[in-house]
Amino acid sequence: MIEVRNASKSYGETLVVDDVSITLPAGGVISLIGANGAGKSTLLSMISRLLPVPAGTVTVEGMDVTTTPGDVLARHLSILRQDNQMTARLTVRDLIAFGRYPHSKGRLTVEDQGHIERVIRYLELEAVAHRFLDELSGGQRQRAFIAMVLCQDTDYVLLDEPLNNLDVKHAVAMMKLFRRTADEFRKTIILVLHDINFASCYSDRIVAMRNGRIAHQGPPEDIITPCVIRDVYGVEANIHEIDGKRVALYFR
Amino acid sequence: MPPDRRSLPPAVLIAGLGGLAAASIVLFLTVGAKGSWSFILTFRGTKVAAMVLVGYAIAMSTVLFQTITNNRILTPSIMGFDALYRLIQTVLVFQLGSAAVAGFDPRLRFGIEVAAMVAFSWLLYRWLFSGSLRGLHLLMLVGIVFGVLFRSLSGFLQRVIDPNEFLVVQDRLFASFNRVDAQLLAVSALVVLAVSVVVWRKAGVLDVLALGRDAAINLGVDHRREVMQMLVTVSILVAVSTALVGPVTFFGLLVANLAYLLVDTHRHRLILPVAALVAILVLMSGQLVLERLLGFNGALSIVIEFLGGIVFLIILVRRAAR
Numbered sequence: 406m407i408e409v410r411n412a413s414k415s416y417g418e419t420l421v422v423d424d425v426s427i428t429l430p431a432g433g434v435i436s437l438i439g440a441n442g443a444g445k446s447t448l449l450s451m452i453s454r455l456l457p458v459p460a461g462t463v464t465v466e467g468m469d470v471t472t473t474p475g476d477v478l479a480r481h482l483s484i485l486r487q488d489n490q491m492t493a494r495l496t497v498r499d500l501i502a503f504g505r506y507p508h509s510k511g512r513l514t515v516e517d518q519g520h521i522e523r524v525i526r527y528l529e530l531e532a533v534a535h536r537f538l539d540e541l542s543g544g545q546r547q548r549a550f551i552a553m554v555l556c557q558d559t560d561y562v563l564l565d566e567p568l569n570n571l572d573v574k575h576a577v578a579m580m581k582l583f584r585r586t587a588d589e590f591r592k593t594i595i596l597v598l599h600d601i602n603f604a605s606c607y608s609d610r611i612v613a614m615r616n617g618r619i620a621h622q623g624p625p626e627d628i629i630t631p632c633v634i635r636d637v638y639g640v641e642a643n644i645h646e647i648d649g650k651r652v653a654l655y656f657r
Numbered sequence: 658m659p660p661d662r663r664s665l666p667p668a669v670l671i672a673g674l675g676g677l678a679a680a681s682i683v684l685f686l687t688v689g690a691k692g693s694w695s696f697i698l699t700f701r702g703t704k705v706a707a708m709v710l711v712g713y714a715i716a717m718s719t720v721l722f723q724t725i726t727n728n729r730i731l732t733p734s735i736m737g738f739d740a741l742y743r744l745i746q747t748v749l750v751f752q753l754g755s756a757a758v759a760g761f762d763p764r765l766r767f768g769i770e771v772a773a774m775v776a777f778s779w780l781l782y783r784w785l786f787s788g789s790l791r792g793l794h795l796l797m798l799v800g801i802v803f804g805v806l807f808r809s810l811s812g813f814l815q816r817v818i819d820p821n822e823f824l825v826v827q828d829r830l831f832a833s834f835n836r837v838d839a840q841l842l843a844v845s846a847l848v849v850l851a852v853s854v855v856v857w858r859k860a861g862v863l864d865v866l867a868l869g870r871d872a873a874i875n876l877g878v879d880h881r882r883e884v885m886q887m888l889v890t891v892s893i894l895v896a897v898s899t900a901l902v903g904p905v906t907f908f909g910l911l912v913a914n915l916a917y918l919l920v921d922t923h924r925h926r927l928i929l930p931v932a933a934l935v936a937i938l939v940l941m942s943g944q945l946v947l948e949r950l951l952g953f954n955g956a957l958s959i960v961i962e963f964l965g966g967i968v969f970l971i972i973l974v975r976r977a978a979r
């Protein structure tokens with residue numbers, strides 16, 4: 406369980422995370438949605454100790470993220486940021502192997518190798534595993550970074566816009582993989598998504614942010630409604646139910 | 658399975674570079690030797706030892722600095738080290754006169770110079786480095802500002818100083834391997850060795866730090882502590898090599914980037930030795946050509962700075978083209 410209590414963060418005068426309290430239960434896929442600048446990335450960075458928590462507390466499985474040693478936390482929680490650049494010259498396999506660092510501190514065991522090969526297979530990276538990161542397409546690189554985080558094999562996986570740059574096929578495959586990881590291995594996957602239909606079809610819960618606050622939260626049927634979407638994004642949407650899943654049409 | 662790397666296998670590369678470096682050392686010791694061997698070997702041996710030590714220290718400090726800043730066009734000199742060294746030299750001559758400075762116990766002066774440079778950078782780090790990326794950038798910015806300040810102060814003092822004294826200062830400000838004291842060499846070698854042991858044991862952490870702050874924190878590395886420790890390591894290395902032979906600015910940039918080109922890997926256990934060997938090779942062969950073939954003496958630093966500057970420009974232009 407991740408518990409956020411009265412967390413706030415401001416840049417200068419503007420509060421970008423405004424007294425947020427939320428409990429994210431263990432297990433399942435949770436999607437975080439909201440307009441650009443709503444504070445999603447900031448909240449995720451605070452939960453994952455990439456940013457300090459100036460006010461309030463964040464605990465993961467009861468561990469306070471600001472005081473728990475980083476290497477302990479790294480075996481329970483992993484984070485992928487929205488944009489990732491790297492100056493080091495790495496191959497895809499090297500990058501993915503770094504995911505094992507919290508467990509083996511750079512000395513890869515046979516078990517680590519197993520994890521690495523499995524993740525490469527799951528993310529269909531076999532063909533590019535030996536290539537350098539700067540020789541990949543945007544989507545291939547994105548999948549390599551996701552692979553590193555999944556290779557870390559933590560109970561909580563936080564991903565900021567993981568579908569960036571992915572084509573339709575790979576986006577669907579990725580969401581299915583997250584679903585399967587959550588169901589089979591009892592992981593908690595927390596995603597920032599801009600495609601509300603992906604959020605609707607694959608999440609157990611959706612959390613919607615607006616102006617630094619949690620505006621709505623609940624199962625997809627409660628969130629994917631014209632009223633909530635208007636409130637969160639300021640657009641009119643028609644909601645259709647297809648094969649038991651809610652789909653929002655907002656293209657006109 | 659397709660081959661993982663396109664460059665030479667690491668063992669071959671290290672052996673090749675090591676062989677070349679050793680050959681350049683032997684050549685340097687023997688070419689054009691006339692007269693007593695014991696004298697020549699002692700005289701040239703000291704010089705070789707100085708070049709090996711300085712090359713090694715500069716290569717290592719530059720690679721470390723570029724790793725923690727995630728930037729391959731920076732050198733530690735951006736933090737104002739050589740400017741501080743200039744200032745110390747100028748103030749010493751200005752206050753005490755060149756005769757007194759020349760009469761100083763070299764060990765004492767060496768100790769003071771190293772202590773001043775390390776203390777200055779350590780204070781700067783403590784004061785400014787909060788752990789965020791912005792902290793690191795702020796640190797570098799303030800380092801640059803201090804550099805400018807030190808430079809203008811020394812410039813000012815050099816203008817008001819006696820012209821003869823000015824020449825003495827000027828001479829000290831060009832890196833030279835000709836006036837190295839054997840005792841200082843031994844002390845420096847010990848310091849550099851101790852630092853190397855620490856760095857070698859941290860090689861895995863360095864690999865992670867090279868991924869950038871956020872990735873490093875995600876993987877459980879205490880980014881702030883490790884970066885701080887590496888900054889201090891870098892300042893010790895730079896201080897020792899600067900106090901030994903004088904400031905060498907672009908040399909580190911040259912050898913670090915050559916090493917990255919040669920090894921094509923992120924592993925510091927490979928990058929660091931290759932960079933050190935390249936540094937030794939470049940220094941030795943450069944000095945060999947200049948001294949033995951062309952008959953110049955002591956001009957190596959100028960040539961190296963020139964080459965380093967060109968490499969720097971090439972890197973910048975290639976980046977802009979990408």
Ligand SMILES: Nc1ncnc2c1ncn2[C@@H]1O[C@H](COP(=O)(O)OP(=O)(O)OP(=O)(O)O)[C@@H](O)[C@H]1O
Pocket residue numbers: 416421439440441442443444445446447448487
């Ligand atoms: N370093 C910073 N300095 C100042 N303001 C910042 C900084 N980082 C973020 N902000 C501001 O904080 C607010 C929240 O940013 P955040 O990145 O959390 O938004 P987001 O919900 O992730 O948006 P997006 O969907 O565009 O990724 C924005 O208004 C942004 O301009």
Ligand SMILES: [Mg+2]
Pocket residue numbers: 445446447487565
């Ligand atoms: Mg964001």
